[in-house]
Amino acid sequence: PAALLWFREDLRLADNPALDAALRSGAAVTALYVLDDETEGQRALGGASRWWLARSLRSLAKDCAAIGLPFAIRRGKAGIAVPHAARETGVGAVFWNRRYGAAEARADVAIRAELEGEGIAVEDFNGRLLHEPWDVKSRAGEPLRVFSPFWRAAMTRGEPRAPLPRPTSSRVSAGPALDGVDVESLALDPTKPDWAGGLRNAWEPGEAGARKALGAFLDSGLKGYAETRDRPDMSATSRMSPYLRFGEVSPHQLWHAVEAAAADGSARAGDVEKFRAELGWREFSYHLLQNFPDLASRNVQQRFDDFPWSAPTQGDVRAWRKGLTGYPIVDAGMRQLWTTGWLHNRVRMIVASFLIKDLLIDWREGEAWFWDTLVDADPANNAASWQWVAGTGADAAPYFRVFNPSLQGARHDPDGAYVRAFVPELTRVPAKWIHAPWAAPPGVLEAAGVSLGRDYPKRIVDHDAARSRALAAFGSLKTRT
Ligand code: FAD
Numbered sequence: 001p002a003a004l005l006w007f008r009e010d011l012r013l014a015d016n017p018a019l020d021a022a023l024r025s026g027a028a029v030t031a032l033y034v035l036d037d038e039t040e041g042q043r044a045l046g047g048a049s050r051w052w053l054a055r056s057l058r059s060l061a062k063d064c065a066a067i068g069l070p071f072a073i074r075r076g077k078a079g080i081a082v083p084h085a086a087r088e089t090g091v092g093a094v095f096w097n098r099r100y101g102a103a104e105a106r107a108d109v110a111i112r113a114e115l116e117g118e119g120i121a122v123e124d125f126n127g128r129l130l131h132e133p134w135d136v137k138s139r140a141g142e143p144l145r146v147f148s149p150f151w152r153a154a155m156t157r158g159e160p161r162a163p164l165p166r167p168t169s170s171r172v173s174a175g176p177a178l179d180g181v182d183v184e185s186l187a188l189d190p191t192k193p194d195w196a197g198g199l200r201n202a203w204e205p206g207e208a209g210a211r212k213a214l215g216a217f218l219d220s221g222l223k224g225y226a227e228t229r230d231r232p233d234m235s236a237t238s239r240m241s242p243y244l245r246f247g248e249v250s251p252h253q254l255w256h257a258v259e260a261a262a263a264d265g266s267a268r269a270g271d272v273e274k275f276r277a278e279l280g281w282r283e284f285s286y287h288l289l290q291n292f293p294d295l296a297s298r299n300v301q302q303r304f305d306d307f308p309w310s311a312p313t314q315g316d317v318r319a320w321r322k323g324l325t326g327y328p329i330v331d332a333g334m335r336q337l338w339t340t341g342w343l344h345n346r347v348r349m350i351v352a353s354f355l356i357k358d359l360l361i362d363w364r365e366g367e368a369w370f371w372d373t374l375v376d377a378d379p380a381n382n383a384a385s386w387q388w389v390a391g392t393g394a395d396a397a398p399y400f401r402v403f404n405p406s407l408q409g410a411r412h413d414p415d416g417a418y419v420r421a422f423v424p425e426l427t428r429v430p431a432k433w434i435h436a437p438w439a440a441p442p443g444v445l446e447a448a449g450v451s452l453g454r455d456y457p458k459r460i461v462d463h464d465a466a467r468s469r470a471l472a473a474f475g476s477l478k479t480r481t
Contacts, residue, residue: 059206
């Protein structure tokens with residue numbers, strides 16, 4: 001018998017339950033990836049994600065070839081392409097790892113029905129999450145809306161399974177070849193302008209890249225993670241997010257890798273626990289997505305549907321996107337995002353708060369920009385995090401929590417090294433004023449060669465005034481509903 005392995009958001013060979021099961025079934029296996037921009041309701045990947053995907057697919061193709069697994073890439077509606085490929089190869093079964101978006105899950109139900117109707121079995125697995133989102137419940141059997149009880153409930157489900165081994169060629173019996181297209185023809189890369197230079201410098205997408213980045217983190221980042229993970233000026237977090245997004249690494253691999261690092265004494269239990277809790281936030285986002293399928297487009301708390309957002313002015317949105325707001329930590333963040341496709345978590349919170357609270361712009365505007373520019377743009381994490389900052393989500397920060405960008409900058413980037421890395425105009429501004437250059441005494445900026453309004457923008461809003469405006473807007477909402 002032959003089997004088809006359909007790769008989706010699991011672009012790896014190691015710890016891939018669907019691949020492992022297909023090989024264990026004894027079938028001759030053919031692998032397939034389908035670039036699907038057509039299925040209704042499925043959100044098309046953003047620009048940075050497409051850039052990542054191109055490299056990831058090339059890397060996967062190479063890895064499949066190395067173990068003798070035939071692999072084809074096709075383009076089109078999965079509901080047509082997958083059954084078609086199954087018929088063409090004459091397989092008796094299709095294997096895949098589950099997806100969690102509502103539209104994706106719907107498509108999978110339909111594809112399964114079609115295949116089973118033709119006598120082709122479907123076997124699906126969890127390759128993406130430590131726990132299925134529907135398995136974690138309150139004692140009363142309800143979904144959970146708050147992280148801490150969610151994570152406590154998840155932990156009672158026991159230790160996540162150990163990662164499955166990476167298959168070697170001796171385990172592979174090659175299935176029928178399938179025609180496919182080459183990655184180039186998918187036109188996933190930007191052309192004019194080519195904005196991906198910074199991404200190329202920053203990342204090595206693919207499973208091998210994930211292994212290297214994880215190794216570097218285990219060697220030097222995990223130790224002290226609990227204290228330093230909030231420091232954007234340090235290389236203190238794993239940068240595993242794009243690899244998790246595309247499934248080049250699994251959370252199970254990370255869960256167990258940090259344990260091993262702690263066992264040999266290179267990290268402390270507190271670091272391991274904290275890191276695992278961050279994986280827990282990712283699980284929680286998927287739990288929310290499961291229970292609020294419109295997480296990226298609708299306020300979880302419906303009372304916010306009446307919120308008096310400002311009509312976003314082109315100028316404000318543009319200044320935010322380009323990192324020209326006059327708030328150095330915000331600008332450094334938005335420039336890091338644009339040049340590298342990634343942004344430190346603390347700074348994500350600061351820039352999101354700035355857009356939503358200081359500019360009073362609807363969180364969906366920011367969510368969409370992140371979706372397009374992040375290499376880790378994730379349907380669950382991005383939407384859940386934006387709603388969390390906005391105060392509209394299930395487990396939201398209270399609306400009156402408004403980040404003060406200069407205080408946040410001074411706390412988390414105390415020497416200004418992070419700002420200097422992305423806002424070169426301010427390189428010579430002393431640390432004391434780098435997060436609030438407008439407040440510097442006369443002479444300080446001149447000595448640093450900076451004239452506000454000429455070399456670096458004046459603030460587009462006054463934070464204190466903006467904060468009062470935001471609180472008034474949120475206050476009006478409370479009395480109206
Ligand atoms: P590490 O600190 O090394 O953490 C390890 C992993 O845990 C991460 O890769 C990630 O999968 C998970 N994780 C860590 N922090 C969080 C968190 N706060 N919420 C959920 N999962 C977390 N994360 C995405 O993966 N994709 C997104 O599109 C995304 N959008 C965000 C938007 C906003 C406004 C905010 C505030 C956060 C967003 N995050 C998103 C969450 C978080 O910022 C990133 O996961 C994290 O910065 C990735 O860096 P890292 O891999 O070095 O994290």
